[in-house]
Amino acid sequence: MHLFEFEGKRPTVHPEAFVAPTATLIGDVTIEKGASVWYGAVLRADICRIVVREGANVQDNSVLHGAPDALVEVGPGATVAHSCIVHGAVLEERALLGNGSTMLDDTRLGAGSMVAAGSLVSPGTQIPAGVLAAGAPAQVKKPIEGTAAQFWVEANPPYYAELAQRHRTGITAV
Template identity: 70%
Template structure:
């Protein structure tokens, strides 16, 4: 893991969190117990604060950043999928941002809600609790239920801490 202090602010990572060796955390980043930051992710809190709550996960190659003095909170058990951009926005408990999505300044994703893969959530958009939002710009499509709720929103907060614990215990460099 690559941790960098910036102007006296340094990342804080709970001993039971997982930060992949190729992830980069800069400045005022706080990673709570059971949370995971995956390979190639960059969390740059040089002018903001980024809080990754318990059992949340920021997946491979995602970027989290914000404007000065903004607090970006990734709620308990929330998921930021692969290759996402979260800029000055927050995701509530068990919220999920699908792969390749962008969530922009002042937007918020409600508890148990899902942003479909490849969507763009416009600045200031408030996605309510328990819905599926999709598109560019993302709009609410329906209440989330069935397979989407069970597989993605409910399973990720259980699966990712377990997978992260396995990586934390067994990851090591391999020779070619």
């Protein structure tokens, strides 16, 4: 993993977290117990603060950043899927941001909600708990309960927690 101090602020990674060797953490970044940050992800907290809460996962090639003094937070058990952009946004507990999606400044994804792949959450948008949102701009489509999307919200955190442990012990540079 690539860890960089910036202007006296340095990343903090819990010993039971997994940060891939090609992930980059800069400045005021906190990775909590059981969280994972995957290959190619960049968490740049040079002018903001980034917290990846317990059991959350930030997947491959995602980028997290924010405006000055913003808090970027990936809540407990939340998922930032592959190739996402999270800029000055908050994902609440067990929320899931689908592959290739973007959340912009002052947005919030409610607990247990999902943003479908390829969506854009426009600045200031607040997506409530327990819903599926999709589109550009993302709009609430329906409650997530009883849908196929609910599977991903529930299954992804334990799956990635287990996979992260396998990578912690099983990866070898060749």
